[in-house]
Amino acid sequence: MSKSKPETSPVAQFERSLEELEQLVEKMEAGDLSLEQSLSAYERGVGLYRQCQQALEQAELRVRLLTDPAQPDKSEPFDSLGNDD
Template sequence: MSPTPTPLQDFERALDELEALVQRLEGGDLSLEESLGAYERGVALYRQCQGALEQAELRIRLLADPADPCSAREFRADAE
């Protein structure tokens, strides 16, 4: 059994895959169907990366000002 990847590893993997998809799309060698599939996957990866970045930002805010109840509440709500 392999260990569960960390959120940072998930982010890095998603970003690498997204970059590879962009290169394939920019290459212009994909069919229309392949391009649409790659674009759909790219949107999903972008959203995954965006969510990970938002979580990281909340963690940083919480670490910077642990007394701020708004940051702590947002972090706990998103973690569920």
């Protein structure tokens, strides 16, 4: 019997990625990293940013599908929701 690693929820993955990204930004802003460490942190940060962006896009699609399953592309984008300024 093989023990498989339990699936991590997309929300938990997003939160973990966002937290790691925030920590990387704090380290880089502190200015205590070498150039090599900064480049490495930047590369990791770009990867985390892309993961977070993809997770947000997937969440938005899920909400659109729930809002109007027949035409998710015609539902109102998040940017304009609740902005009565």
